Amino acid sequence: MKRFLALGLAAFFAMTAVLTGCSSTPEKIRIGEVTRSLFYAPQYVALEKGFFKEEGLEVELSTIPGGDKVMSALLSGGIEVALVGSETSIYVSQQGAADPVVNFAQLTQTDGTFLVSRTKMDDFTFDKLKGSVFLGQRKGGMPQMVGEYVLKKHNINPQGDLELIQNIEFKNIASSFASGTGAYVQLFEPEASRFEQEGIGHVVASFGKESGTVPYTVFMTKQSYIDSNAAAIQKFTNAVYKGQQWVASHSAKETADVIGKYFEQIDPKILETAVQRYLEQGSYATDPILDEKEWNQLQDIMDSAGELKQRAEYNKLVNTTFAIQSKEGK
The missing domain is CATH 3.40.190.10 (Periplasmic binding protein-like II)
Structure with a gap:
């Protein structure tokens, strides 16, 4: 009897150990x-x-x-x-x-994007975008929608008051601007800070601040x-x-x-x-x-x-x- 009880307890503890091990598995x-x-x-x-x-x-x-x-x-x-x-x-x-x-x-x-100008300007206002070539984000994504929302907020028609480029893949937007496309570009970090350090562009506004929470x-x-x-x-x-x-x-x-x-x-x-x-x-x-x-x-x-x-x-x-x-x- 004791032998069977001992075997039963051993089996119980073994099963408990297995279950405990399973519960601790991430x-x-x-x-x-x-x-x-x-x-x-x-x-x-x-x-x-x-x-x-x-x-x-x-x-x-x-x-x-x-x-x-x-x-x-x-x-x-x-x-x-x-x-x-x-x-x-x-x-x-x-x-x-x-x-x-x-x-x-x-x-x-x-929003996590910034408006980067090819030229440095201490007196930037959004109306300076009128008539410019603006390298934006892909259509349908939040960066593009926020970008257009902010432009409209400042009485700028994205499709009529500037030349808006939206056909460049997200991963190629920064390099396109660096190679000479556009007078302004909408960029995430760290590209915005990197461009400033390298003298390629200058942050003049934050779409995050402009669009709210x-x-x-x-x-x-x-x-x-x-x-x-x-x-x-x-x-x-x-x-x-x-x-x-x-x-x-x-x-x-x-x-x-x-x-x-x-x-x-x-x-x-x-x-x-x-x-x-x-x-x-x-x-x-x-x-x-x-x-x-x-x-x-x-x-x-x-x-x-x-x-x-x-x-x-x-x-x-x-x-x-x-x-x-x-x-x-x-």
């Missing part, structure tokens, strides 16, 4: 980011500081150029979470998707994934919030040092300058909550650009439950 989440950008600094900080691991997650990050390609990967199950502009979730909804793509954690809250880049996933993996999404959002808080409480240099491995081709000083620009204009969200006012501003910008078929319901495409719980420490 859950894996694959992220697809639309581009590699220091605009996403809090994400890289969360990775490098081990915030995802602290939450029991194993995160695999891949860069998938183009919002349409990121959405294809998400919808087909190639990734679990997409980091891309909120407008893509609206485009998917407009196409009648049965499984909505839901925004659950905001990463950036302003919007849910510019957001982590999103399918509703079906949230339904089946709510605990994992909560852990993910917790890690994002930790990254946001770390960036908000540290210097631009400290952040640049942490994320440097993701931008090995960029001069550390330029990286620091670019991070400082984004910090100063509040581009990095300090918490993951996407509020309804920001959502409405996004749709106003899309509507102004002619890219919005109908208004998208905030409560259908945005879920703030995880973000609020992260901020409240629950």
Whole structure:
């Protein structure tokens, strides 16, 4: 009897050890980011500081150029979470998707582009753009929509008051300007700071400051994934919030040092300058909550650009439950 009891206990403890080992195995989440950008600094900080691991997650990050390609990967199950502009979730909804793509954690809250002039000017006003050649961003993306929204705000007709170039691929815009195309260009960092350092161009305005707060880049996933993996999404959002808080409480240099491995081709000083620009204009969200006012501003910008078929319901495409719980420490 004792022998069988001992064997039974041994089997029980062995099974317990197996189950314990299984419960400690990190859950894996694959992220697809639309581009590699220091605009996403809090994400890289969360990775490098081990915030995802602290939450029991194993995160695999891949860069998938183009919002349409990121959405294809998400919808087909190639990734679990997409980091891309909120407008893509609206485009998917407009196409009648049965499984909505839901925004659950905001990463950036302003446009990240700057207006760069080929010539230095201390007295820049937007009316100087009239009659010029302006190298903008690709049509349908948030940078282009924000760019046109800001121009209209300053009484400039993007299609009539200047020559607007929008047929150059995102990855080639900076090099096109450097080779002589356009008198003005709309650029993200670190290209804007690099051009200033090299004397190629000069930052004269910020589209982020001009357009106000919007849910510019957001982590999103399918509703079906949230339904089946709510605990994992909560852990993910917790890690994002930790990254946001770390960036908000540290210097631009400290952040640049942490994320440097993701931008090995960029001069550390330029990286620091670019991070400082984004910090100063509040581009990095300090918490993951996407509020309804920001959502409405996004749709106003899309509507102004002619890219919005109908208004998208905030409560259908945005879920703030995880973000609020992260901020409240629950």
